[in-house]
Amino acid sequence: MNINVAIKPGLRIRAFYLFFIIANIQTGTGIMGVSSYIYKEAKQDAWLSILIAGVFVHIIIFIMFIILNKYENTDIFGIQTDLFGKWISRILGTVFIIYLFASLLTVLINYIQVVQVFLFPLLSPWLLTILLLLIVSYSVLGGLRVAVGVSFIFFLLSIWLVLFLYKPITLMDLGHFKPLLEASPKELLLGAKATSYSFLGLEILFFIYPFIDNKKRAQLPTQLGIAMTTSLILLVTVTSIGFFGGERLEQTIWPVLILYKSIEYAVVERFDIIVVSQWMMVITPIMILLVWMITYGMKRLYSFSQKKTLYIVLFLLLIGGGTIKEQFTIQLIIDYVAKVGFWIAFIYPLVLFPLVLIKKKIEKKKEGYN
Amino acid sequence: MDKRTRAFQNSKKKGKLPLSIEQLKKSIKDQLHDEADLIFKKINVQNKNILVFYISYLIDKKRLDENLFTPLIYGDKDWTVEKLLAGLPLGESKEHQTVEDVCTKLISGSIGIYIESENKIVSYSILNNQQRPIEKPERESIVIGPQAAFSESIETNLNLVRSSVRSNDLVAEKFTIGSRLPTEVRLLYLKSLANDDDVQTMRQRLTDLKVDDIEDGSVLAQYVEDSSISVFPQFYLTERVDRFSYGISKGKVCVLADGSPEGIVAPTTFFGFFESTEDVYFRWNVATFFRMLRFIAMFISFILTPIYVAGVTFHYEVIPTNLLMTLGESRSKVPFPPVMEVLFLELIIELLREAGARLPTKVGQTIGIVGGIVLGQAAVEAGLTSNVLIIVIAMSALASFTAPSYLMGTAIRVIRYPLIIIAGLFGIIGVTFGLCLLIIHLLRMTSLGRPYFLPVYPFVYQDLDNALFRLPFGVSNKRSIAYRLKDDTRYKEKKSAKQKDIDDFGGYNEH
Numbered sequence: 001m002n003i004n005v006a007i008k009p010g011l012r013i014r015a016f017y018l019f020f021i022i023a024n025i026q027t028g029t030g031i032m033g034v035s036s037y038i039y040k041e042a043k044q045d046a047w048l049s050i051l052i053a054g055v056f057v058h059i060i061i062f063i064m065f066i067i068l069n070k071y072e073n074t075d076i077f078g079i080q081t082d083l084f085g086k087w088i089s090r091i092l093g094t095v096f097i098i099y100l101f102a103s104l105l106t107v108l109i110n111y112i113q114v115v116q117v118f119l120f121p122l123l124s125p126w127l128l129t130i131l132l133l134l135i136v137s138y139s140v141l142g143g144l145r146v147a148v149g150v151s152f153i154f155f156l157l158s159i160w161l162v163l164f165l166y167k168p169i170t171l172m173d174l175g176h177f178k179p180l181l182e183a184s185p186k187e188l189l190l191g192a193k194a195t196s197y198s199f200l201g202l203e204i205l206f207f208i209y210p211f212i213d214n215k216k217r218a219q220l221p222t223q224l225g226i227a228m229t230t231s232l233i234l235l236v237t238v239t240s241i242g243f244f245g246g247e248r249l250e251q252t253i254w255p256v257l258i259l260y261k262s263i264e265y266a267v268v269e270r271f272d273i274i275v276v277s278q279w280m281m282v283i284t285p286i287m288i289l290l291v292w293m294i295t296y297g298m299k300r301l302y303s304f305s306q307k308k309t310l311y312i313v314l315f316l317l318l319i320g321g322g323t324i325k326e327q328f329t330i331q332l333i334i335d336y337v338a339k340v341g342f343w344i345a346f347i348y349p350l351v352l353f354p355l356v357l358i359k360k361k362i363e364k365k366k367e368g369y370n
Numbered sequence: 371m372d373k374r375t376r377a378f379q380n381s382k383k384k385g386k387l388p389l390s391i392e393q394l395k396k397s398i399k400d401q402l403h404d405e406a407d408l409i410f411k412k413i414n415v416q417n418k419n420i421l422v423f424y425i426s427y428l429i430d431k432k433r434l435d436e437n438l439f440t441p442l443i444y445g446d447k448d449w450t451v452e453k454l455l456a457g458l459p460l461g462e463s464k465e466h467q468t469v470e471d472v473c474t475k476l477i478s479g480s481i482g483i484y485i486e487s488e489n490k491i492v493s494y495s496i497l498n499n500q501q502r503p504i505e506k507p508e509r510e511s512i513v514i515g516p517q518a519a520f521s522e523s524i525e526t527n528l529n530l531v532r533s534s535v536r537s538n539d540l541v542a543e544k545f546t547i548g549s550r551l552p553t554e555v556r557l558l559y560l561k562s563l564a565n566d567d568d569v570q571t572m573r574q575r576l577t578d579l580k581v582d583d584i585e586d587g588s589v590l591a592q593y594v595e596d597s598s599i600s601v602f603p604q605f606y607l608t609e610r611v612d613r614f615s616y617g618i619s620k621g622k623v624c625v626l627a628d629g630s631p632e633g634i635v636a637p638t639t640f641f642g643f644f645e646s647t648e649d650v651y652f653r654w655n656v657a658t659f660f661r662m663l664r665f666i667a668m669f670i671s672f673i674l675t676p677i678y679v680a681g682v683t684f685h686y687e688v689i690p691t692n693l694l695m696t697l698g699e700s701r702s703k704v705p706f707p708p709v710m711e712v713l714f715l716e717l718i719i720e721l722l723r724e725a726g727a728r729l730p731t732k733v734g735q736t737i738g739i740v741g742g743i744v745l746g747q748a749a750v751e752a753g754l755t756s757n758v759l760i761i762v763i764a765m766s767a768l769a770s771f772t773a774p775s776y777l778m779g780t781a782i783r784v785i786r787y788p789l790i791i792i793a794g795l796f797g798i799i800g801v802t803f804g805l806c807l808l809i810i811h812l813l814r815m816t817s818l819g820r821p822y823f824l825p826v827y828p829f830v831y832q833d834l835d836n837a838l839f840r841l842p843f844g845v846s847n848k849r850s851i852a853y854r855l856k857d858d859t860r861y862k863e864k865k866s867a868k869q870k871d872i873d874d875f876g877g878y879n880e881h
Contacts (some may be wrong), residue, residue, distance in 0.1 A: 014828070016829075017829075029825050057613070062515075115799060119684075119685075119797065119798070119799060120684070120797070120799070123796075127796075128799070131796070131799070131800075133806070134803075135803065135806050135807060135810065138807065138810055138811075138814075139810045139813070142810070142814040146810065146813050147813050148810070149813040149823070149828075150810055150831065152827055153809055153813065153823075153826065153827055154806075157809075248562070251510075265690075266690060267690065268688055268690070269687060269688055269689060269690045269691070270687045270688045273685055273687065273688050273733060273798060274688070274798070277797075277799050277801070277802045278802060280799065280802045280803065280806060281802065281805075281806060284806055325617040337390040
């Protein structure tokens with residue numbers, strides 16, 4: 001496997017799309033339930049936990065860029081091959097892909113459950129899975145440029161949902177935040193860790209980096225994307241804590257959707273139904289990007305045709321989406337993905353970082369001797 | 371080998387010049403399958419037999435008499451081929467070595483002249499071109515601005531384009547497409563402006579096109595389009611001369627086909643189909659308002675009825691109580707599910723439109739009245755549909771007619787049906803699903819190899835004006851950047867002088 005990848009100019013994307021890619025892939029499934037998770041750990045100081053987590057993720061992105069910039073034009077598979085050799089890197093890459101598939105599955109089953117709870121309790125999960133997979137396959141077949149386009153346009157088409165949070169914000173009770181700064185540092189850190197599922201997805205940078213046209217300007221949009229995610233999570237969490245208060249928040253699975261339930265207009269009585277259907281535009285880009293990452297990874301690792309991988313992934317997703325129904329199982333899978341994701345997305349770059357630095361130094365010395 | 375082909379091949383053998391007058395006559399008759407109006411006129415000037423032949427209904431008889439027979443007979447010269455070419459007061463002349471050559475000219479309105487025992491035939495084109503006069507555009511009408519439409523003759527059309535794009539930069543490359551019934555096709559673009567890749571792509575597609583004939587410019591557009599599966603048109607077809615020349619002046623590649631009043635403008639974006647030339651003639655703020663109105667209309671046109679179906683079938687809770695009561699009251703007599711009801715009414719509207727388009731104008735008006743008042747009122751009274759639905763359907767039908775491009779309007783009306791059906795099956799989730807697929811489809815499409823969804827994706831903010839809205843001419847001095855034209859500046863931006871304070875202005879001119 002080549003360490004560096006050559007990408008044709010027609011397939012490249014401009015750096016500023018990274019903002020939308022990152023903001024999109026992180027915001028979606030996690031944000032629906034994140035506030036109650038953090039609240040369980042850090043109570044009313046949850047907002048501080050989010051800020052800590054945000055800063056941590058910014059640092060990780062910074063490190064990822066240092067790692068990637070050490071090479072000419074590479075992705076995670078190239079870096080792993082360079083560091084660990086062919087076989088170990090294949091194993092690591094396969095683990096990466098399995099993890100991506102698992103997080104893809106959580107996005108799908110979580111949304112199916114939301115639809116069943118809010119819209120159609122009796123709708124067959126098979127049908128909904130087929131609908132979603134149709135969208136995913138149609139855009140993945142169009143290639144990365146279409147996938148990025150979908151995430152860009154769907155982000156613009158669904159960001160207006162945030163504006164409607166103004167209603168629950170006006171209904172907030174600031175008393176719920178008192179007493180301030182009560183949580184211990186350990187609780188705060190645990191709260192920060194609880195956000196990990198919502199911050200997952202930044203590993204796409206390791207995949208998409210070779211496709212970026214103007215790499216020198218890639219860092220800023222990525223960091224802004226992270227800032228966007230952080231502020232969205234912050235907004236949602238603060239609003240939910242202020243709106244629900246502690247006890248009710250802990251019992252709610254999807255606080256964000258319930259927040260929208262409080263909105264009522266002369267033309268639209270139940271706003272949450274529109275939000276749930278609109279949420280399809282929030283989660284499809286995530287699925288599309290993840291499926292693209294899997295197909296691209298398989299091609300890089302095993303030279304397996306992207307189309308074949310796509311059909312296999314779709315088939316497995318169909319079975320997963322159709323059969324996994326119980327809330328308990330779904331929660332279990334999500335917790336598991338969150339745990340594994342924490343290590344893969346946040347800790348793994350920190351491990352790679354010194355290794356890459358050492359390796360590059362040795363190479364330089366060798367060149368010096370020669 | 372059957373008789374006719376053998377006869378044809380014999381005639382080919384006989385077609386070698388020089389021939390005697392009688393032999394030539396027979397040879398031409400064979401070639402043209404005994405055309406009844408083929409006229410042969412034998413004249414004798416200074417002991418030379420000259421044969422003039424033509425198809426009588428194709429040529430201008432006045433010019434034949436004045437410019438050919440008069441000088442030929444009264445000139446009383448010793449005619450030779452050279453003298454024929456030089457000495458007749460007619461313009462378009464050609465020499466031919468074989469009879470077949472002459473015959474292809476004869477059927478396009480030429481006369482042939484042959485001096486016995488010479489080895490060349492001379493032909494003059496004096497086509498009596500039957501064409502309608504330049505009329506006002508029928509399908510794309512606008513209120514202000516030039517009012518000329520293309521006609522079926524490519525010569526007239528080229529004339530119109532040349533006179534509105536007065537520049538020697540305008541290239542009009544000629545192609546002949548169709549193996550059985552050849553049609554003249556012209557590729558027009560501004561040499562100093564149009565992107566060479568675009569021109570080359572279009573040229574390639576035209577030369578690669580191997581068909582027996584093309585019926586019309588719209589057919590040609592379908593042959594050279596990027597994707598033939600999509601319902602969306604990928605090239606802008608226009609009958610307006612100003613729209614066509616506007617395309618040329620914006621560096622686009624345009625195509626005209628003989629016998630068709632449709633000009634092809636390529637590449638076009640999805641948003642370009644909602645752009646009318648009237649937007650340019652209006653003031654920028656008004657134009658922006660109307661362009662926005664058209665986008666909203668398009669959205670309403672395909673989203674309103676599906677939303678109605680989804681809401682009334684599955685999500686009553688979204689509908690406010692007051693409206694729900696009215697809806698329930700008017701729907702109480704209707705025995706069908708909302709999908710059937712909507713499809714039924716949509717079908718009526720579509721039938722009315724189709725019937726109105728097919729019928730003569732006078733009867734068409736009656737149909738409008740019958741459809742609008744009688745059917746609508748009667749359908750409600752008979753309990754077939756609800757009052758509210760009539761309004762919803764009328765609104766979405768009306769909205770679909772606001773698209774300046776007729777083809778785009780049709781496409782929008784067609785995609786409404788799958789959306790309605792899927793809304794009836796899956797409710798509002800189905801509508802979002804349909805919208806997602808639609809957007810992805812538009813993202814995947816290309817026009818002449820350029821992204822169809824420009825300038826939104828790939829996002830080019832400099833091109834947003836003129837695509838989504840319009841800015842004053844003083845500000846928007848750039849052509850589309852995404853199309854990579856040879857020159858993207860229309861004129862130098864005026865360097866604004868120092869920022870003036872309130873009372874620094876000159877005030878009124880007071881005399």
